[in-house]
Amino acid sequence: xxxxxxxxxxxxxxxxxxxxxxxxxxxxxxxxxxxxxxxxxxxxxxxxxxxxxxxxxxxxxxxxxxxxxxxxxxxxxxxxxxxxxxxxxxxxxxxxxxxxxxxxxxxxxxxxxx
Numbered sequence: 001x002x003x004x005x006x007x008x009x010x011x012x013x014x015x016x017x018x019x020x021x022x023x024x025x026x027x028x029x030x031x032x033x034x035x036x037x038x039x040x041x042x043x044x045x046x047x048x049x050x051x052x053x054x055x056x057x058x059x060x061x062x063x064x065x066x067x068x069x070x071x072x073x074x075x076x077x078x079x080x081x082x083x084x085x086x087x088x089x090x091x092x093x094x095x096x097x098x099x100x101x102x103x104x105x106x107x108x109x110x111x112x113x114x
Contacts (some may be wrong), residue, residue, distance in 0.1 A: 001029070002037035005044045010067055012058045016094045020063045024056050031108045048114040054107060062091040065103065070110045076102075 009021045021044075022039040026036055028046050036047040046054040057064040067073070079102075080088040088106075092098055 002039075004039045005037045008039055008044055014094070015057075017058045017063050020092050020098070021056050021058060023098075023100055024054075024065050024103075026064070027104045028054055030112055031104060048111055051114045053065065053096075053114055055108075055113045056075075059091075060073075061095045065090050065092065065108050067110045069114055073106055073110055075106055 009018060009025065012018045012021060019069070025037075025044070032046070032048050032053060034048075035053065037052075038045055038047070043055055043057045045052060046056075052068040054068060055064070055066040057066070066087055066089040068087050071085045073088060075088065080090050082088055086111075089104070
């Protein structure tokens with residue numbers, strides 16, 4: 001794990017956001033054991049074979065989790081924000097019930113061809 005990413009997540013002000021970021025990071029590492037982590041554009045980026053796989057981005061009232069290479073995914077209606085089909089983003093808010101298993105499965109599918 002990249003120390004810059006660890007430091008970034010540790011510096012997030014809201015404890016619930018730190019928890020969400022750490023859960024998402026763990027999910028990423030479980031699906032791509034050799035994932036490359038780095039801070040780019042002031043956010044943690046995760047790469048597989050040099051290609052973007054995911055981004056975690058804490059904001060004022062949520063944590064965004066973007067999955068790249070997502071054009072072939074068939075997610076449940078309303079899970080992801082509107083945007084380009086090759087990059088799907090979910091916004092996780094403090095009181096949300098998060099299905100990390102579903103996110104892991106979708107991430108696994110999207111990253112399998114990177």
